[in-house]
Amino acid sequence: MNHSKISGTGSYVPEMIVTNEDFTKYIETSDEWISSRTGIKERRYAGDVSTLDMAYHASLEAIASAGIDQSLIDLVIVATVSADNVFPGVSQMLQAKLGLDPVMAFDINAACSGFIYAMNIADKMIQSGAYKHALVVGAEALTRWTDFSDRNTCVLFGDAAGAMIISKSDEAGLIDVISKAQGDVDDLLICKNPSPKTLVNHQAEIQDFIQMDGRNVFKFATKVLVATVNELLERNNITLDDIDYIVCHQANERIIDKASRDLDFPMDKMYLNISRYGNTSAASVPLAIDEAIKENIIKVGDTFMTIAFGGGLTWAGALVKY
Numbered sequence: 556m557n558h559s560k561i562s563g564t565g566s567y568v569p570e571m572i573v574t575n576e577d578f579t580k581y582i583e584t585s586d587e588w589i590s591s592r593t594g595i596k597e598r599r600y601a602g603d604v605s606t607l608d609m610a611y612h613a614s615l616e617a618i619a620s621a622g623i624d625q626s627l628i629d630l631v632i633v634a635t636v637s638a639d640n641v642f643p644g645v646s647q648m649l650q651a652k653l654g655l656d657p658v659m660a661f662d663i664n665a666a667c668s669g670f671i672y673a674m675n676i677a678d679k680m681i682q683s684g685a686y687k688h689a690l691v692v693g694a695e696a697l698t699r700w701t702d703f704s705d706r707n708t709c710v711l712f713g714d715a716a717g718a719m720i721i722s723k724s725d726e727a728g729l730i731d732v733i734s735k736a737q738g739d740v741d742d743l744l745i746c747k748n749p750s751p752k753t754l755v756n757h758q759a760e761i762q763d764f765i766q767m768d769g770r771n772v773f774k775f776a777t778k779v780l781v782a783t784v785n786e787l788l789e790r791n792n793i794t795l796d797d798i799d800y801i802v803c804h805q806a807n808e809r810i811i812d813k814a815s816r817d818l819d820f821p822m823d824k825m826y827l828n829i830s831r832y833g834n835t836s837a838a839s840v841p842l843a844i845d846e847a848i849k850e851n852i853i854k855v856g857d858t859f860m861t862i863a864f865g866g867g868l869t870w871a872g873a874l875v876k877y
């Protein structure tokens with residue numbers, strides 16, 4: 556049977572740093588409120604840097620870390636809800652910008668779960684035997700879809716990209732991947748695209764931007780995070796003692812802390828970089844995995860889980876041997 560494994564990782568964060576203190580200039584908030592409720596101290600803004608450019612820089616790092624010739628890449632998947640265009644997709648522009656052969660390249664939208672959805676797709680396409688080296692990217696400039704008059708949401712998000720090369724392997728690196736969705740009929744977390752009406756006006760309206768019922772999203776997130784860890788344990792007949800690390804989507808440190816207590820899994824084995832980047836949506840998981848590897852927290856031979864949840868509503872998890 557064909558398996559897949561992570562053969563390289565990379566990431567990119569834009570240079571512009573926005574601190575909690577910066578928000579106090581135009582909304583009623585404080586560093587104390589934001590950091591105690593979310594764990595966020597600062598985040599990065601793309602500004603003029605495109606989603607494509609963030610994806611490109613993260614991909615270059617991932618290709619170098621995999622140590623493969625980029626001509627071997629035969630599949631490109633970009634998870635994003637903040638593509639530069641409706642079309643062409645970030646993935647197709649990335650194929651051209653990297654100078655890859657004309658391979659299959661497509662974007663997927665599963666909000667903050669998008670990267671693990673893309674890992675799942677790459678894993679299954681490699682298992683089919685048709686593909687050998689997938690470039691999988693999460694790239695987001697969600698601050699372009701943020702209502703900066705809404706203090707409930709504007710302090711949470713940041714921009715970034717993370718990338719991974721997932722390659723064919725004799726042994727299972729991606730041991731198991733779960734991806735799920737349950738349509739958000741109550742609009743707990745929604746971002747409407749500008750309608751043709753607003754495009755005619757050349758102006759998006761407030762309801763086109765990110766809107767969130769924070770408390771209910773918090774409850775949803777903690778519930779599916781714990782349920783997905785338990786489902787991966789059960790499906791693979793293992794216990795948390797077999798897991799060296801859990802890398803969660805970085806949406807709120809309190810969500811991760813609650814999951815750590817509910818699972819009785821130590822917080823110092825739950826990777827955290829939210830203080831520096833905030834919630835970077837589909838970029839969050841690959842950025843966190845890449846940093847954990849660079850910091851030698853995740854080492855070759857370690858078994859870790861990565862779990863995400865977000866708009867859709869979607870959630871996903873992967874059990875990985877690195």
Ligand SMILES: CC(C)(COP(=O)(O)OP(=O)(O)OC[C@H]1O[C@@H](n2cnc3c(N)ncnc32)[C@H](O)[C@@H]1OP(=O)(O)O)[C@@H](O)C(=O)NCCC(=O)NCCS
Nearest residue numbers: 584585588592667706707710769770772773806807864865
């Ligand atoms: C958004 C979130 C941090 C709010 O924290 P909370 O403890 O639930 O706070 P509440 O929503 O109960 O709001 C408490 C008060 O703080 C206020 N508040 C909200 N944002 C604020 C801010 N940035 N600064 C100061 N006060 C703020 C609210 O207006 C509310 O005031 P009120 O009581 O006068 O109405 C939290 O609900 C959360 O993180 N939810 C999950 C969000 C998430 O992860 N989304 C992405 C998923 S991918």
